Each structure stands twice: as C-alpha cells, then as structure tokens.
Amino acid sequence: MKIGLEVHVQLPTRSKMFCSCPTEGDAEPNTRICPVCMGFPGSKPSLNGEALKLGLKLAKMLECSIPDTTWFSRKIYFYPDLAKNFQITQQETPVGLGGVYMLGDKPIRITRIHLEEDPGKIKRTSDGSSLIDYNRSGIPLAEIVTEPDISSPAEARKFLASLLADIRHTIDLEPDSERSVRCDCNISVGKERCEVKNVTGLKNVERALTFEVVRQTKILRAGGKIERETRHFDEERKVTTSARKKEFEADYGYINEPDLGTYHIARMASEIENKETPMEMAVRFENDYGMTAKAARQIISTDIRLAGFFEDLAAATDTETAKCLVSGVVSSNWKGFEPTKGSLDDIISMVRRFKEGKITDVECNMRVRCIMTGDEDTCRICSEDLDKIVGRALDENPSVIADYAANEKAANRIIGAVMKETGGTYSSAEIVSAVRRLITERL
Amino acid sequence: MDRETVIRVARSAHLELTEEEIELYRRDLEEILDYFRVLDDAPSSDDLLVNPVEVTDVLRSDEPHMEIPADTLLEDVNTYERYVRGPRVQ
Amino acid sequence: MIDLSKLPAINERYRMFSEITSEASADAEFAFSAKDNLTAVGFRARAGSAILEGYEPVFDAACVEKMRSAGGFLVGKTNMDEFGFGSFSVNSAYGVPRNPYDAERSCGGSSGGAACAAAVMDGHVALGVSTGGSIACPASFCGVYGMAPTYGRVSKHGLIDYGNSMDKVGILSGDAKDLGRYLPVISGEDRRDPTSCNHPPLAKKFRKLKSVALVRSETSAGVDAAIRAAEEELRSMSVDVEAVSMDTLRYALPAYYVLASAEGSTNIARYCGLRYGRQDGDLSMKFDDYFTSMRSQYLGEETKRRVILGTFTRMSGFRDKYYAKALGVRNAIISEYKKIFERFDAVLTPTMPFISPRFDEISGMSALESYRADVLSVPPNLSGLPHVSMPCGYSEGMPVGMMLTADHWNDDMLLSAAEDWQDRFTAIPPEVSL
Numbered sequence: 001m002k003i004g005l006e007v008h009v010q011l012p013t014r015s016k017m018f019c020s021c022p023t024e025g026d027a028e029p030n031t032r033i034c035p036v037c038m039g040f041p042g043s044k045p046s047l048n049g050e051a052l053k054l055g056l057k058l059a060k061m062l063e064c065s066i067p068d069t070t071w072f073s074r075k076i077y078f079y080p081d082l083a084k085n086f087q088i089t090q091q092e093t094p095v096g097l098g099g100v101y102m103l104g105d106k107p108i109r110i111t112r113i114h115l116e117e118d119p120g121k122i123k124r125t126s127d128g129s130s131l132i133d134y135n136r137s138g139i140p141l142a143e144i145v146t147e148p149d150i151s152s153p154a155e156a157r158k159f160l161a162s163l164l165a166d167i168r169h170t171i172d173l174e175p176d177s178e179r180s181v182r183c184d185c186n187i188s189v190g191k192e193r194c195e196v197k198n199v200t201g202l203k204n205v206e207r208a209l210t211f212e213v214v215r216q217t218k219i220l221r222a223g224g225k226i227e228r229e230t231r232h233f234d235e236e237r238k239v240t241t242s243a244r245k246k247e248f249e250a251d252y253g254y255i256n257e258p259d260l261g262t263y264h265i266a267r268m269a270s271e272i273e274n275k276e277t278p279m280e281m282a283v284r285f286e287n288d289y290g291m292t293a294k295a296a297r298q299i300i301s302t303d304i305r306l307a308g309f310f311e312d313l314a315a316a317t318d319t320e321t322a323k324c325l326v327s328g329v330v331s332s333n334w335k336g337f338e339p340t341k342g343s344l345d346d347i348i349s350m351v352r353r354f355k356e357g358k359i360t361d362v363e364c365n366m367r368v369r370c371i372m373t374g375d376e377d378t379c380r381i382c383s384e385d386l387d388k389i390v391g392r393a394l395d396e397n398p399s400v401i402a403d404y405a406a407n408e409k410a411a412n413r414i415i416g417a418v419m420k421e422t423g424g425t426y427s428s429a430e431i432v433s434a435v436r437r438l439i440t441e442r443l
Numbered sequence: 444m445d446r447e448t449v450i451r452v453a454r455s456a457h458l459e460l461t462e463e464e465i466e467l468y469r470r471d472l473e474e475i476l477d478y479f480r481v482l483d484d485a486p487s488s489d490d491l492l493v494n495p496v497e498v499t500d501v502l503r504s505d506e507p508h509m510e511i512p513a514d515t516l517l518e519d520v521n522t523y524e525r526y527v528r529g530p531r532v533q
Numbered sequence: 534m535i536d537l538s539k540l541p542a543i544n545e546r547y548r549m550f551s552e553i554t555s556e557a558s559a560d561a562e563f564a565f566s567a568k569d570n571l572t573a574v575g576f577r578a579r580a581g582s583a584i585l586e587g588y589e590p591v592f593d594a595a596c597v598e599k600m601r602s603a604g605g606f607l608v609g610k611t612n613m614d615e616f617g618f619g620s621f622s623v624n625s626a627y628g629v630p631r632n633p634y635d636a637e638r639s640c641g642g643s644s645g646g647a648a649c650a651a652a653v654m655d656g657h658v659a660l661g662v663s664t665g666g667s668i669a670c671p672a673s674f675c676g677v678y679g680m681a682p683t684y685g686r687v688s689k690h691g692l693i694d695y696g697n698s699m700d701k702v703g704i705l706s707g708d709a710k711d712l713g714r715y716l717p718v719i720s721g722e723d724r725r726d727p728t729s730c731n732h733p734p735l736a737k738k739f740r741k742l743k744s745v746a747l748v749r750s751e752t753s754a755g756v757d758a759a760i761r762a763a764e765e766e767l768r769s770m771s772v773d774v775e776a777v778s779m780d781t782l783r784y785a786l787p788a789y790y791v792l793a794s795a796e797g798s799t800n801i802a803r804y805c806g807l808r809y810g811r812q813d814g815d816l817s818m819k820f821d822d823y824f825t826s827m828r829s830q831y832l833g834e835e836t837k838r839r840v841i842l843g844t845f846t847r848m849s850g851f852r853d854k855y856y857a858k859a860l861g862v863r864n865a866i867i868s869e870y871k872k873i874f875e876r877f878d879a880v881l882t883p884t885m886p887f888i889s890p891r892f893d894e895i896s897g898m899s900a901l902e903s904y905r906a907d908v909l910s911v912p913p914n915l916s917g918l919p920h921v922s923m924p925c926g927y928s929e930g931m932p933v934g935m936m937l938t939a940d941h942w943n944d945d946m947l948l949s950a951a952e953d954w955q956d957r958f959t960a961i962p963p964e965v966s967l
C-alpha cells in the first residue's frame with residue numbers, strides 16, 4: 001500500500017498574500033475584501049514578504065533544496081469562489097524541492113513545497129444557486145507534497161500529527177488550527193491510485209484512507225480493477241464517493257504570473273535562521289543526553305517547554321538526575337502546571353538540595369510536587385518542619401506580630417531569620433507563605 | 444486545426460460557439476498557427492521568463508490595511524445577506 | 534474653464550469617447566482623457582466590452598490619480614478595441630471611432646479614440662495604453678505624437694489587463710511637448726504595481742538623440758516616400774542615420790501574438806457574469822454553463838478568437854512549442870536590440886506599413902492579415918522598449934508616422950527627439966467639421 005499526501009497549511013500572516021486585507025477579524029461574509037482579492041478589473045497583486053518568508057522557513061524545515069530564483073504562475077480553472085478564475089500559485093519554481101521528513105526512524109520524502117492563494121468559501125442554497133464569501137480569498141497557503149512513502153492510514157495520521165507539530169513550532173501557528181489544515185490523499189492498494197480531495201483534519205484523513213483501503217481491497221479481491229479517479233470524502237457518512245467525471249477538461253494552462261516579477265529566494269533563505277524543530281531536538285537529546293528515542297520524543301511531545309526545562313536542570317545538576325526527575329515527578333505533574341521562571345527555579349534549587357544530600361529523594365519529590373501542584377495535603381506535609389522553625393522564630397520575636405498589623409514589612413525580619421537558619425532547604429516562596437500564614441494565625 | 448480541437452479549446456475557455464463561429468475560428472486559427480511555424484527555428488534564451496525588464500524582489504510588508512470600505516465595494520455586486528450570489532455548484 | 538460645449542456633437546460624428554463627463558471643469562489647468570481600460574472614479578470602465586457594462590470602479594488608476602492631482606480635468610473615457618484586442622478600433626461594443634482626416638477610415642487601434650481626441654481637440658492630453666502597438670498605430674493613423682514608455686515606467690494600477698508582461702500606459706497628443714510635460718507626471722514607482730518598482734527614474738534633463746539605426750521594411754510607396762524625406766530631415770538636424778538589418782525582428786510578430794493571447798486569455802477568464810459588470814444571467818444554471826452562457830453572449834468576436842488562440846498556445850502538449858518558446862524568442866529579440874543600442878541611440882522604422890485603411894478594406898481582411906499590420910509596432914512592445922510615433926508626412930491626404938525606439942529607460946531621449954522634430958515638421962491638422 002502506498003500513500004502520498006498533499007498538505008495545505010494556512011500561513012499565519014496578518015494580511016493576505018497579494019493584498020493588504022486582514023486575514024482575521026470580522027466573521028461576517030465579505031467584510032475583509034478589496035479589489036485585488038475580489039479580482040476586480042484594474043487591480044494588481046503584490047506579494048506579502050512574510051508569506052514568502054514563512055514558506056522558506058518550512059522549506060528549510062523540510063530540508064528542501066531552494067532554487068536561486070522563484071516566480072509565480074497562473075493556474076486557470078473556473079469556479080465561483082476563485083475571484084479571477086485563475087489561482088496564483090507556483091508551478092515551475094516552488095520555494096522548496098526534494099526534501100525529507102523523518103517520522104521517527106522512517107524518512108518520508110518531500111516532493112515539493114509551494115505557495116499559493118486560498119480561494120473564497122462557497123455555500124449552497126435551497127434554490128440551487130450559491131452564495132460566496134471572499135473573506136478567505138487570498139489567504140496564503142503552503143502546499144507540501146510527499147512522495148508515496150506512507151504505508152498505512154494510521155501512519156498517515158501519525159505523520160500529519162508530527163508534521164503539524166513541527167510546522168506549528170517553526171512558524172508559530174496557533175495550536176487549535178487543525179481544521180484549517182486540508183489534505184489531498186493519494187492512495188493505491190494495487191497498481192492504480194485514487195485521489196481523495198480536500199479532506200479536513202487528521203481524523204478524517206485516517207478515516208478517508210481506511211475507507212479507501214477497504215474499498216480498493218474488496219475490488220481487487222473480487223478480481224476487479226481500480227479506476228484512476230478523483231474522489232470526495234463525505235464527512236458525515238464517512239465514505240468516499242467518486243467525483244462526477246469532469247464535464248470540462250482540467251487543463252490548467254499554466255503561464256508565468258507577469259504582475260509580480262521574480263524573487264531571489266536562495267539569498268533570502270540563507271538569511272533565515274530556523275528554530276530547532278522538535279524532531280531535531282529529539283535527535284540531539286538522544287546524542288547529547290544518551291536518551292532513548294522514545295524517552296526523548298516523550299518529553300518533547302509533552303511540551304517544548306518541558307524539554308527546555310530538562311536542559312536547564314541537566315545543566316544545573318547532572319544528566320542522570322535531570323532524566324530521572326523530569327521523566328518522573330515533573331512529567332507526571334506537568335499537566336495543569338503553569339510553568340513560570342520562578343516556579344522552575346524553585347524546582348531546580350530543590351533538586352540541588354537533594355544532590356547536596358540535604359534532603360532525601362522522597363522529600364525532594366514531594367516538595368517538587370508541592371511547587372507544581374500547590375496540592376494542600378502535599379504542601380502541608382512538606383511544610384510541617386518549616387512551620388516548627390517559623391513558630392520558634394515567632395516565639396523568640398513576639399513583637400513582630402503587632403508590628404505586622406501596622407506594616408506587613410515587619411514579616412521580613414522573620415523571613416530573613418528563617419532563611420538564614422534553613423540555609424536554602426526551602427524556597428523563598430515557601431518561607432514567605434509560611435511566615436505570613438503563621439503570623440496571620442497569631443494576630 | 445480541426446473542428447473538434449476548436450470545440451475542445453473553446454469549451455475549456457467556457458465559450459460555446461455556433462456552427463459558423465466554429466468554422467470561422469477553425470479557418471483563422473489554422474492560418475495563424477501556420478504562420479507561427481516560423482518560431483520553430485527562431486533563436487531563444489532563458490534570460491527573462493516573466494517580464495521584458497527585470498522586476499525582482501518587490502515585497503509588501505505584512506501590515507493589514509483596508510483602503511476601500513467593503514460596503515463600497517459591494518454596492519454594485521449582486522448579493523444576498525452580504526454573500527455574493529453565484530450560480531449552482533452541484 | 535475648458536469649453537466642452539461642442540464635444541458631444543463632435544463625438545456624435547467621430548465616436549472617440551465612450552463616455553463624456555457631465556460636470557463642468559471649474560478651475561482645471563488642463564483637460565485630459567483616459568482610455569476606457571483605465572479606471573477612474575465617477576466613470577464607467579468597460580474597456581470596449583459589453584461584459585463590463587455596469588462596472589463603475591471605486592478607485593482611480595494610478596495615472597489618472599496623478600493627472601488629476603497635477604490639476605488635470607478628466608473629460609471622458611476614450612473608445613477602444615475590446616480589451617485592446619485590435620489594430621483598427623473596430624472591435625468595440627460602444628461604436629467605432631472615425632478618422633478625423635477621413636471618416637471612412639480607421640483611427641487605428643486599440644487606442645483609436647485616444648488618438649482621435651488628441652487630433653481633434655486642441656491642447657488635449659490623451660492617456661493611452663499599448664500592449665503591441667496600441668499607442669503608436671493610432672498616433673500614426675491620426676497624425677499625432679504617441680509615446681509608449683519603458684515597461685514598468687508608469688504604474689499599471691487601475692489598468693484593465695490585456696497582456697500583463699507588455700502592457701504600458703502612455704500619452705498621445707497633438708503637441709509633442711505634452712509628452713515631455715506629462716510623462717514625468719505619471720511616471721514612477723507605485724507599490725500597488727510591483728512591475729513599476731526598483732527601476733531607474735526618468736531623467737529630469739532630457740538627453741539629445743544623436744544617432745539612429747534605420748531598419749528598412751516593406752511598406753506602401755506613400756509611406757516609403759515620407760520616411761525617406763524624414764531620413765534626410767533627421768540628417769539635416771545632425772542626427773547620424775545608418776541603415777541596419779535586424780534578423781530577429783521577423784520572429785517578433787508571432788512571438789507577440791502567442792504571448793499576448795496566452796496572457797490575454799487568462800485575463801479574460803475572470804469575466805463570467807459574477808461580481809461586477811453584467812450579472813444578469815440565470816443563477817439556477819450549473820456554474821460551468823452559467824459562465825459559458827454569459828461569456829458567449831457578451832464577449833466579442835475578436836476577444837473570443839484571442840481567447841481560443843491563447844488557451845490553445847498554453848495547453849499541455851502545445852505550451853512548450855508556443856508559449857514557452859515565445860518567452861525565449863523575446864529574449865533573443867531583446868538581445869539583438871541591445872547590440873544595436875551599443876552603437877545607436879534609437880532604431881527608426883515607419884510606425885505602420887501603410888496609411889489608415891478604409892473600413893471596407895478592414896472588413897475584407899482575415900484575422901492574420903490584420904495581425905500583420907502590427908509588424909513594425911510590435912517588436913519594441915514585445916521587448917518592453919520605449920518608443921514614440923511622430924507624424925512625418927502625408928500620403929493621399931492621410932498622415933504617415935515614423936517610430937523611434939530607444940533602449941530600456943532611455944525614454945528621455947525620445948521625448949527630446951519628439952520636441953526637436955516638432956520644431957522642424959509642419960503638421961497639417963485635420964479639418965473637423967460639425
């Protein structure tokens with residue numbers, strides 16, 4: 001079985017690809033339109049530099065070769081949502097060619113990545129005519145085309161999930177934008193392939209492909225022949241159906257787009273510094289920290305910030321301690337934890353105390369859990385000893401309580417004394433909260 | 444240039460031709476394409492493939508901006524509840 | 534105050550305008566017109582096409598905007614071949630402009646209305662557009678000066694496209710000085726049209742033309758005689774004139790018609806009875822059928838011809854033979870021009886091989902015969918080179934034009950040459966009777 005995907009991703013620019021209309025805002029139909037994205041006679045396109053830059057970032061992420069010069073093409077087809085009845089896209093010189101994406105250990109070859117404009121949206125009405133909203137017309141898209149290297153519907157889904165995580169990370173795409181990802185899926189069980197067009201979302205891609213596997217297998221088992229065709233995926237019935245034979249031949253009759261000129265993209269690409277992709281980071285974790293591939297992916301896919309914290313902790317303590325802590329107590333409490341610089345530093349100093357032998361591993365784990373969850377039971381157990389020390393200090397300086405009522409700064413005397421006495425066993429946040437709590441109790 | 448090609452090309456360009464038009468354009472295109480044959484042995488080069496002068500690296504900054512209000516643009520458009528009315532798609 | 538009182542009557546006879554303003558000029562400094570494929574707020578922009586009936590653009594073309602802010606008063610929109618497809622202005626849905634020297638003859642095209650207005654109206658500046666000779670040809674037939682600048686010199690924002698890699702906005706006028714006066718006004722970078730950006734600006738002080746390469750061509754006897762006389766006159770103005778041959782020029786016409794119709798057919802795709810212009814079809818039809826019926830009904834005969842031709846030349850299986858080949862041939866022609874410009878300031882040819890034909894002659898021409906009329910005006914247009922057509926004599930009472938072509942961005946040399954020529958040449962204005 002061979003599966004190849006054409007993945008369309010909307011690029012997160014603020015203005016459209018060839019005009020300055022905003023990409024986000026008013027949801028009312030036809031509010032974000034201008035003569036360019038409506039295809040009015042006399043209007044001319046001009047390219048958004050950010051769209052080109054994001055395309056180049058993705059091309060680099062996919063390890064594509066980037067041609068010296070690129071230009072756009074007109075792809076001509078007639079449809080009511082296509083304002084000019086041609087789409088400005090890239091035919092001869094896409095921003096990236098011949099890349100590769102590592103899905104774990106398996107390379108998925110990338111044929112090309114090119115940029116193009118999104119058409120508008122179309123709605124059918126009961127009387128048979130249509131209603132068109134051009135707000136989407138001209139939103140920049142990157143289309144990533146893979147070779148048929150994917151070998152199952154499940155793998156296709158895994159590939160998409162992983163690819164999207166990397167894309168999001170590389171170009172700062174909003175995490176909830178799965179719906180805006182559309183796929184054309186090519187699949188062949190036997191020799192002939194079918195294309196399922198315009199499938200939205202990861203789940204639907206897997207469903208559409210699974211349906212095709214079953215359908216094509218049945219036909220082949222019965223001694224039939226697969227017909228090469230374009231099919232549609234019906235999201236509600238979860239089946240693919242044959243697209244009616246085109247009455248009009250699809251001959252796009254590409255020409256070079258003469259309104260925009262050419263772009264020296266190899267030079268532009270050399271000036272772009274991509275962030276390390278999650279995939280690259282996983283490989284580095286294996287090499288630098290001797291992690292298993294699985295453990296590395298586990299940490300990174302949980303949260304890129306967790307991976308970053310691991311590196312900080314490893315630098316502050318040592319690799320083995322960091323691995324142990326992060327894969328244990330830190331990972332298990334990560335969900336629901338809102339990491340801040342302060343809380344992460346507290347965890348690091350706690351682990352340091354453990355390393356120095358000042359607290360036991362059980363105590364260390366408990367205190368880390370307390371910092372991360374703020375769970376009362378945990379925190380109370382942790383702070384029992386601290387409460388005793390603070391109580392003793394208050395007993396020795398009873399005047400503080402009256403002073404505190406007048407000015408809260410009076411607590412600083414006790415905080416300073418306790419810090420000195422405990423020498424870093426407790427985080428400053430813990431001490432501050434314990435002192436305040438106990439003073440308030442005695443007021 | 445035969446009748447069928449004229450019809451096929453016209454169809455892809457969304458033009459429906461009368462019998463007279465088919466014959467007219469068939470004859471004209473045959474004559475014109477015959478004349479275009481001189482291009483077969485013309486010299487050629489790949490210097491500029493888009494414009495006759497160099498137009499390079501002209502980019503716009505990513506600043507949203509609407510010069511003409513959308514409502515003004517829709518004034519002469521056949522609309523229904525702000526949607527542009529179009530023909531049947533299914 | 535610009536007196537427009539006689540204009541409707543003149544237009545009744547000559548049909549140079551497809552729309553005339555109903556407003557008074559107030560305190561305008563000068564009057565100008567815009568070809569109907571240039572948008573102007575307050576006017577329709579129909580580009581000679583019935584499918585654009587009802588299109589009232591909400592933005593000014595850059596050139597119109599600049600002329601207005603320089604104090605110009607827009608008199609009206611000039612008639613033209615539908616979308617620029619033609620050499621005689623007979624392909625308009627809004628009447629056929631008539632030659633002011635002989636109303637039974639053509640004004641040339643496609644900026645025929647613009648040339649007619651420039652010939653008939655004193656002190657009038659006409660904005661025209663040239664893709665393959667649409668300024669030079671009508672300027673020549675109507676006995677006026679017509680300048681098409683270097684491709685990209687003038688913003689195309691607001692120009693209804695024909696062949697985008699060749700379209701240029703230019704100027705026609707009875708007075709050569711107007712070319713030098715108003716080209717600087719409309720020139721310059723405009724971020725709304727990327728092809729106008731990153732180019733050398735127009736020289737403020739126009740350089741003198743010192744040498745021309747004369748390319749001889751097959752022309753009518755009358756045109757030949759006028760050119761030979763002009764040659765002598767140029768020599769007497771101490772311009773070096775030397776005959777040269779250019780081998781690649783014979784490929785220009787087919788390469789042009791391939792590229793122009795390929796690009797043109799994609800531009801015409803958008804006209805389908807939706808969004809603007811004609812929107813009066815039956816929307817319960819399937820979209821393919823709806824588009825087909827609207828286009829078949831409202832596009833004119835020559836437009837359909839070029840759409841079919843252009844669609845064919847970019848179809849898979851033929852694209853390399855025609856479209857891709859023509860792009861390469863254009864480069865070869867530009868290279869040959871560049872070699873000539875190493876030795877000469879400009880190339881000189883007649884603008885048209887003959888004087889303006891009569892309408893009965895035009896209706897007898899095959900499509901290819903009328904395309905061939907552009908044989909001399911097409912090469913600089915294909916190559917994006919600035920060129921100016923100037924009246925240089927008369928044959929059978931009709932004007933003859935000569936054309937100077939300069940290197941990219943040397944527009945200024947042509948502007949000074951036109952002014953110098955006007956000082957030497959006595960033009961015979963048409964007798965316009967009411």
Ligand SMILES: [Zn+2]
Binds near residue numbers: 019035138
């Ligand atoms: Zn827009």
